[in-house]
Amino acid sequence: MANLSRWLPETETHPTPFQLAMMVLSFLSVIVVLVLTFAKVDEETRRLLLIIDFSICMIFLSYFFFNLFRAENKLQYFKHNWIDLVASIPAIEPLRLARLFQILRVIRLIRMTHSLIIPMVKQRRQATLASLLVAMVTILTFSSVLMLIVEAGVPNANIHTAENAIWWALVTISTVGYGDFYPVSTAGHVIGAIVIICGVSFFGVISGYMASIFIAPDETEKLELQSEEIKCELKMAIDRMEQNQNVLLAEINSLREEIREGKEDPSS
Numbered sequence: 001m002a003n004l005s006r007w008l009p010e011t012e013t014h015p016t017p018f019q020l021a022m023m024v025l026s027f028l029s030v031i032v033v034l035v036l037t038f039a040k041v042d043e044e045t046r047r048l049l050l051i052i053d054f055s056i057c058m059i060f061l062s063y064f065f066f067n068l069f070r071a072e073n074k075l076q077y078f079k080h081n082w083i084d085l086v087a088s089i090p091a092i093e094p095l096r097l098a099r100l101f102q103i104l105r106v107i108r109l110i111r112m113t114h115s116l117i118i119p120m121v122k123q124r125r126q127a128t129l130a131s132l133l134v135a136m137v138t139i140l141t142f143s144s145v146l147m148l149i150v151e152a153g154v155p156n157a158n159i160h161t162a163e164n165a166i167w168w169a170l171v172t173i174s175t176v177g178y179g180d181f182y183p184v185s186t187a188g189h190v191i192g193a194i195v196i197i198c199g200v201s202f203f204g205v206i207s208g209y210m211a212s213i214f215i216a217p218d219e220t221e222k223l224e225l226q227s228e229e230i231k232c233e234l235k236m237a238i239d240r241m242e243q244n245q246n247v248l249l250a251e252i253n254s255l256r257e258e259i260r261e262g263k264e265d266p267s268s
Contacts, residue, residue, distance in 0.1 A: 021130035048162035060088035
């Protein structure tokens, strides 16, 4: 494990929500790769899994180049995260298993972390976006694959290709429901119902997130105003304390002068 750790990128003290999201997507991607490699699936299901894997790879590549662009030392970042780039190449199937290194990296990072709740709470917006990304990819993946499998060979079925399954999943999770593609089997109806429920919850979270974006500036302004008021009150209190201190010092000096004059006057 000591030899393996030197191939893994350096980690921060706490994992970010997007790092955890990439770990979950890495798990999902590895499952897809294992199914493509070892499972016997029909041609359309294989095409669908390849499309899903390609989409996940695009997410990985976007995340890698985004962080590379933001990195102050780009050469150092590339040196410590090159395995992420290799694991994100969709065209070379053997390299896809390199995503196991992504999982190992984040597992090591989590082991180094005393608490995951604190960083997640501190980065609520990032955690929300990361959760939405993972939820969307996971729902689309499982719903489209399962629908293509259960509808295969069913009489009057109209979901036959990978594109049909993905389009149905997108339309259903968005609760639009065009009706051009729909399940006809009982298992398909159950899957569709679950996807609809997930879609309603999914867009409910998005609505709450968008509302928080517009509300947050107002709350920030209120906090700034409260902070300014507290600063003014503290300044006024300090000024009063200084005035009182000056008065006390003047009275002490006056008493000292009276005592000194009393000592110098022998008649007193």
